[in-house]
Amino acid sequence: MNKEEKTLVIDKLVERLNANNKIYLADCSSLTVSKVNSFRKACFEKKVSVTVVKNSLLKKAIERAADSKLIGLIPALKGETALMFTDTASAPAKVIKEFRRKGGDKPVLKAAYLEENIYLGDNQLDNLASIKSKNEMIADVIALLQSPIQRVMSGLENKKGDEKEAA
DSSP, rough: OOOOHHHHHHHHHHHHHHHHHHHEEOOOOTOOHHHHHHHHHHHTTTOEEEEEEEEHHHHHHHHHOOGEEEEEEGGGSOEEEEEEEEESHHHHHHHHHHHEEEEESSSEEEEEEETTTEEEEEHHHHHHHHHOOOHHEEEEEEEHHHHHHHHHHHHHHHHHHHHHHHH
């Protein structure tokens, strides 16, 4: 890869880093080709973009990115790195956990950047998988708001029933 090609790759990475605030770094080394393909398919089904990148190019892209907090990802740039982008914060973590449940200890979460927070290490995987999406949070709030109303309605219906029995 010549210098111009590297510059183009770095520019594309900078563009993607600036456009996303949910970024995962994973290690997929030692996976067979068929397992990598099935992992990519699982990611595609969950709307997670996966790209294997060279650490040196990703490091330069992170340094050029608009968000200076991304620099916290640099310590994780060792070994093979798969760069994952998503719109749903917990999707990549869930894909990784589900894939590992089928057998094996790879892919390994190296780091994640979600909503201006850095998570380093595979030990963060369970925490990241439990993050609720925007739609799940809205559903929880609606359920909480409906609960008191349902209790009042139920109480009124019971009172109506009691009045009819008394008459």
